[in-house]
Amino acid sequence: MERLKSVEAMARWRRTAAGSIGFVPTMGFLHEGHLSLVRRARAENQSVVVSIFVNPTQFGPTEDFTAYPRDLRRDLAELDREGVTAVFIPSLDAIYPAEYSTYVSVERLTERWESASRPGHFRGVATVVLKLFNIVRPDRAYFGQKDYQQLQVVRQMIKDLNVPIAIVGCPIIREPDGLAMSSRNAYLSFGERQAAGVLYRALKAAEERYRVGERNAEQIRRAMEDVLSAELQAQTDYVAVADPETLEPLERIDERGAVCCLAVRIGKTRLIDNLLLGAR
Secondary structure (H helix, E strand, O other), X not given: OEXXXXXXXXXXXXXXXXXXXXXXXXXXXXXXXXXXXXXXXXXXXXXXXXXXXXXXXXXXXXXXXXXXXOOHHHHHHHHHHOOOOEEEOOOHHHHXXXXXXXXXXXXXXXXXXXXXXXXXXXXXXXXXXXXXXXXXXXXXXXXXXXXHHHHHHHHXXXXXXXXXXXXXXXXXXXXXXXXXXXXXXHHOOHHHHHHOOHHHHHHHHHHHHHHOOOOEHHHHHHHHHHHHHOOOXXXXXXXXXXXXXXXXXXXXXXXXXXXXXXXXXXXXXXXXEEEEEOOO
C-alpha cells in the first residue's frame, strides 16, 4: 500500500495508475462503516485510494477539531488489510496553504437541518471534497448515507460544477442495537452509549407508523419525538421528515417517499442518523 503525504506525491501516483479508481475520503479513526465503503470501492474498481484528513474548515468554533479522535497507525493497518492501493495523508498546509481564500458554497440544500446547527459546516465539506477530487481525480467516490445531507450536498456540487465523478452512496452500518457507527461514538461513556440507542428506536418508530399507513409527516415526526423525550440523557437538536432529494420539510409523504433525519446530544456528544421511508 502506497502512503502518499503530499499533493505532488499523489499526482505522481495518479499519473501511473491504470484502470478505474475508487476514492473514499475520510477523517480517519476508521470503523466498520468506513471499511464497508472501502470494500465497495475495491469490488468496483481496479485501484482504491483512501484519504485521511481531519478537515478544520467543517468544524465550528465550539466544536471538537482538536479533540477529534485520531489513530493513524491503526487506520493504516486496517487499510493495508483491506487491500487499499494507496492512502493519501496530506498535511494541513498541503490542503490550506498560507493565504488560502477560496471556498465552495452549495445553496438551498444547506439552508436547514445540519446547517442551522453548524453554520459554515457544509462550506468546509464542499471545499475539501472538491479539492480532494481535483487532487485524486477518481472515477467513483464513496460516501456513507449516515451523513445524508452531506451526501446530497456533494451530489449537487458534482452536478452543478460538471465534475466527472460518480458519487456512490452506501448503506449505514449499525451496531447490534442499531446505533449508526461513527467516530464520535468513542466519546460516549458506558451509560451514554446505552442511552444512544434511542436514536435508532426513534427512527424505527417512524418506520412502523409509515408501515401501518400513516402518511402525515407531522404525525411521524411526533412519533420520533415521543421516543426521544422518554430518554432523559437525550437532548434533541432537530427531528425532520423531509423530501429525500430537496430536504424540504414535508406535510404529507407521497410516492417519492421521505427521509427521517435527527440530531441528538447524548451528554456532550452530538449524534446524527436517518432512515428512508418508501421504496427508493
